[in-house]
Amino acid sequence: MRILLVQPAPFECGRIGLENALWMSEPGALTAIAACVEGDHEVRIIDMRLEEADTLPRVLSSFKPDLVGVTCMTTDAYQAQAVLHCAKSILGEEVFTLLGGHHPTLVPEEHDFEYIDAICIGEGEDTFKELIDHLESGNSRQSLEEIDGLAFRRGAERVHTGKRSQARELDTFPTPARHLLDEYKGQYFFASAMNMAAIQTSRGCAFDCNFCAIWEFYERKVRFLSSKAIADQMEMCDEPFIFFLDDNFLTRPQRLVELCDEIETRGIKKFWMIQGRTDFVVENADLMRRMRDCGLMMVLSGFETNDAGTLEALRKDNTRENYIKAAELLNELSIITTGIFMAHPDFEAQDFDDLYAAINEMKITIPLVVINMPLPGTQSWRENQHKLLTKDARFFDLLHAVTPTKLPRREFYERYAAWNEATEASIDSSLSWRFMARRPRLMMAMRSGLKLFSQRREVLRMALNDPENYLRDEEGIIPEFPPSDPQETRQELVTEVVGV
Amino acid sequence: MSAILAEKDLIPQSTPDAPLLPTWLSELRDEVSAHPGVNHLLLSRLRTGRYTKGDYKVFGLQHYPMVGTFTRYMELLLLRAPSSEQKLWLAKVLVDEYGEGSDGDDHAKLYLRYLNSMGLVSGEEETTPLCSAVWEFIGIHLRICSEEPFLVGLGALGPGHEWAIPKMFNQIIPGLERAGMGYEERMYFDLHTEQDIEHANWMSQALAQLGQDEEARALVRRGALLSLGARFRFWTGVERCVVARRQPHSVDAVRRGILGSRRPDREESPGNRRDLRTAIQDHWAGKSWPVPLPSDSTLIEVSQ
Ligand code: B12
Numbered sequence: 001m002r003i004l005l006v007q008p009a010p011f012e013c014g015r016i017g018l019e020n021a022l023w024m025s026e027p028g029a030l031t032a033i034a035a036c037v038e039g040d041h042e043v044r045i046i047d048m049r050l051e052e053a054d055t056l057p058r059v060l061s062s063f064k065p066d067l068v069g070v071t072c073m074t075t076d077a078y079q080a081q082a083v084l085h086c087a088k089s090i091l092g093e094e095v096f097t098l099l100g101g102h103h104p105t106l107v108p109e110e111h112d113f114e115y116i117d118a119i120c121i122g123e124g125e126d127t128f129k130e131l132i133d134h135l136e137s138g139n140s141r142q143s144l145e146e147i148d149g150l151a152f153r154r155g156a157e158r159v160h161t162g163k164r165s166q167a168r169e170l171d172t173f174p175t176p177a178r179h180l181l182d183e184y185k186g187q188y189f190f191a192s193a194m195n196m197a198a199i200q201t202s203r204g205c206a207f208d209c210n211f212c213a214i215w216e217f218y219e220r221k222v223r224f225l226s227s228k229a230i231a232d233q234m235e236m237c238d239e240p241f242i243f244f245l246d247d248n249f250l251t252r253p254q255r256l257v258e259l260c261d262e263i264e265t266r267g268i269k270k271f272w273m274i275q276g277r278t279d280f281v282v283e284n285a286d287l288m289r290r291m292r293d294c295g296l297m298m299v300l301s302g303f304e305t306n307d308a309g310t311l312e313a314l315r316k317d318n319t320r321e322n323y324i325k326a327a328e329l330l331n332e333l334s335i336i337t338t339g340i341f342m343a344h345p346d347f348e349a350q351d352f353d354d355l356y357a358a359i360n361e362m363k364i365t366i367p368l369v370v371i372n373m374p375l376p377g378t379q380s381w382r383e384n385q386h387k388l389l390t391k392d393a394r395f396f397d398l399l400h401a402v403t404p405t406k407l408p409r410r411e412f413y414e415r416y417a418a419w420n421e422a423t424e425a426s427i428d429s430s431l432s433w434r435f436m437a438r439r440p441r442l443m444m445a446m447r448s449g450l451k452l453f454s455q456r457r458e459v460l461r462m463a464l465n466d467p468e469n470y471l472r473d474e475e476g477i478i479p480e481f482p483p484s485d486p487q488e489t490r491q492e493l494v495t496e497v498v499g500v
Numbered sequence: 501m502s503a504i505l506a507e508k509d510l511i512p513q514s515t516p517d518a519p520l521l522p523t524w525l526s527e528l529r530d531e532v533s534a535h536p537g538v539n540h541l542l543l544s545r546l547r548t549g550r551y552t553k554g555d556y557k558v559f560g561l562q563h564y565p566m567v568g569t570f571t572r573y574m575e576l577l578l579l580r581a582p583s584s585e586q587k588l589w590l591a592k593v594l595v596d597e598y599g600e601g602s603d604g605d606d607h608a609k610l611y612l613r614y615l616n617s618m619g620l621v622s623g624e625e626e627t628t629p630l631c632s633a634v635w636e637f638i639g640i641h642l643r644i645c646s647e648e649p650f651l652v653g654l655g656a657l658g659p660g661h662e663w664a665i666p667k668m669f670n671q672i673i674p675g676l677e678r679a680g681m682g683y684e685e686r687m688y689f690d691l692h693t694e695q696d697i698e699h700a701n702w703m704s705q706a707l708a709q710l711g712q713d714e715e716a717r718a719l720v721r722r723g724a725l726l727s728l729g730a731r732f733r734f735w736t737g738v739e740r741c742v743v744a745r746r747q748p749h750s751v752d753a754v755r756r757g758i759l760g761s762r763r764p765d766r767e768e769s770p771g772n773r774r775d776l777r778t779a780i781q782d783h784w785a786g787k788s789w790p791v792p793l794p795s796d797s798t799l800i801e802v803s804q
Pocket residue numbers: 007010017018019023024025026027028029030032033069070071072073074075076098099100101102103106120122123124125128200212213214245246247370375376377396397398
């Protein structure tokens with residue numbers, strides 16, 4: 001079979017987003033599932049974020065795939081659908097269209113369209129392999145009941161097959177087929193780390209933060225790749241930088257010790273970036289130092305808030321002291337900190353000021369302030385659904401307020417959009433000369449990326465610093481808010497907009 | 501998420517089946533049907549995304565100037581038709597295009613009805629700066645119909661338009677519906693999915709007779725591809741205008757090449773609809789088109 005896998009571009013041509021300006025990660029889902037069928041089939045991946053607008057129709061009509069598969073998180077929803085629609089439009093009914101990823105897994109009913117033949121629910125490897133085998137053997141696309149982890153249409157009926165088990169050890173999955181991305185090599189990046197690979201070393205998370213669906217997606221279980229397998233994959237990458245995609249890399253100190261052993265024994269010289277919690281950083285200072293020596297260059301953490309009460313409400317199970325100490329420690333170790341902070345829709349002017357002051361105090365290298373929102377599939381979604389002003393998937397990018405704001409919307413966005421400038425001091429004090437002098441090799445490796453990133457940051461600034469950008473996005477979708485009687489209008493607004 | 505999201509979806513119709521097409525024509529029909537100009541992602545995005553009346557107005561203001569010009573291309577081509585039989589075919593389509601198929605309402609009037617329903621402020625349709633892709637599209641068709649061999653013109657207006665339009669508009673209509681436009685308001689589009697199927701069949705008959713040898717067929721194909729290539733760039737131009745309405749910085753960034761686009765936008769707008777009318781009149785009087793036109797090297801071929 002000929003199989004085309006597509007990473008959609010979340011936006012229309014030429015729109016600025018976090019992807020093209022801050023963090024462009026390779027489509028790890030697609031290389032993972034491709035690896036399961038690659039030997040027996042002709043597989044291609046296209047990353048639409050890095051392609052011109054005519055690439056998809058061209059490839060569809062020249063490669064003539066039998067199956068088109070697309071990956072999708074919430075913000076990608078309409079664009080992912082557009083790709084599958086385009087596939088049917090060019091290739092007709094015969095092409096099998098398949099959607100997978102976090103959004104269709106958590107809310108499959110939102111992708112119930114005639115141009116989507118099936119949805120992969122949850123982990124993709126085995127489901128994909130079984131589906132391809134099924135279709136390859138000439139079986140009907142209407143009789144997919146035997147394959148666990150699918151939602152599909154049988155005439156007017158919507159069929160959900162059995163649950164896909166997540167018992168399989170990560171080491172037994174084939175190594176992701178990263179070579180299918182060769183033509184994009186050098187174009188993936190995080191900030192100044194240009195030419196970056198990505199490896200997922202664990203799946204799932206043991207915590208249960210109410211704004212995150214990872215623990216539900218992976219059914220509260222956590223599985224790990226062995227340190228040997230991780231090191232094997234690291235050796236296969238010829239990129240100087242690697243992003244470990246795990247949502248929570250910093251767990252099980254013993255596994256990390258083993259990973260450091262492998263890296264040292266094999267003499268692997270890569271710079272790597274991770275996402276992890278600050279409490280772990282604080283509790284494992286020596287291990288952090290050792291990981292730094294083995295190439296750890298950046299830790300991305302959810303700092304979420306400067307307010308203890310809110311932390312409690314988010315079920316983050318962490319303390320503000322940890323955040324401050326972790327930032328201090330990482331700065332001391334010359335490890336770049338990326339901190340995600342949350343502004344809340346019920347913020348008042350003072351709350352914004354306090355948050356920015358707290359960030360500056362912590363000296364975070366790359367602070368990012370996002371807006372707290374219920375993402376589909378999360379605890380917070382279930383609790384706050386009735387408050388939503390819109391269910392338009394594009395707004396679930398953590399940069400828009402999808403629930404009513406306490407301040408008038410314009411003022412809210414004015415205060416919010418100020419974060420980038422208001423936290424400059426944090427960046428400056430973190431990226432000291434001392435910091436850079438300690439890691440000359442890292443600085444050398446980032447040399448070419450630094451210039452590009454400074455251009456990109458300019459672009460990001462244009463997009464993020466102008467409150468009008470957010471308001472214009474909402475025009476015609478979220479009515480401006482609020483006029484004279486906030487209580488009453490809010491109620492009307494909610495009923496009016498949610499129904500749309 | 502809402503009931504609307506779970507709506508029944510229709511797969512866009514493929515181009516109409518004209519009766520008994522010779523192989524070369526049915527191959528050309530497949531090529532047109534798969535062409536990026538007919539399957540621009542913007543069209544699928546309009547289909548699956550959540551564009552508002554405001555967005556559709558931006559779209560419409562760029563599209564409107566092209567609506568009145570099809571008849572002009574036909575008139576130019578009519579002058580070049582080598583036999584009276586061919587003149588007759590073209591004239592038949594032309595009469596419809598003048599408005600016979602829509603109760604005498606000509607296409608431009610129908611289109612204004614659509615623009616008005618999206619909150620057009622009177623006069624905007626004249627003063628809105630048009631992106632260069634609109635100018636390019638019109639310029640290239642004027643050139644094709646007045647300077648290229650007759651069959652290139654027929655390829656551009658037949659397969660390039662009449663075959664392409666029903667499929668493109670079928671993708672646009674559901675989005676218009678979702679944005680709240682009723683049949684009356686979007687009639688321009690609905691009409692073209694119906695009427696153009698007939699036009700396409702008349703054209704197919706003409707093409708079947710005229711495309712007797714390889715050379716003739718190549719001319720027809722070239723015309724179709726020139727037209728569809730311009731159409732592709734038109735959709736990209738419209739998409740940028742839609743983005744720029746909400747995110748003007750984004751488009752600036754692309755223009756400056758910062759987002760790594762390999763094809764940054766060239767331009768400032770070459771002018772509005774008034775300027776365009778003047779340019780068309782000047783062209784009629786023999787002056788050259790004010791905007792550079794792409795060469796054949798930009799043809800987008802769809803390999804079979
Ligand atoms: C890298 C990454 C990004 C990248 C881009 C993603 C990409 N595709 O390149 C960037 C940085 C741009 C990004 C941005 C955002 N992200 Co993000 N991101 C990730 C991250 C860390 C890794 C993704 C990855 O490669 N995983 C590895 C692969 C192997 O796993 P997978 O994607 O789940 O794929 C498996 C299955 O889902 C399935 N599958 C997936 N696709 C397909 C397709 C087919 C056809 C099939 C059969 C199967 C299948 O099979 C795969 C193998 O088992 C995930 C976390 C995670 N654990 O996945 C978050 C995650 C996807 N992001 C998330 C969020 C919320 C965001 C943001 C909205 C907010 C933010 N600030 O991060 C933004 C929004 C972007 C925007 N447009 O505005 C959420 C998604 C929630 C949701 N409802 O969709 C996640 C899950 C994180 C979380 N903790 O909740 N992200």
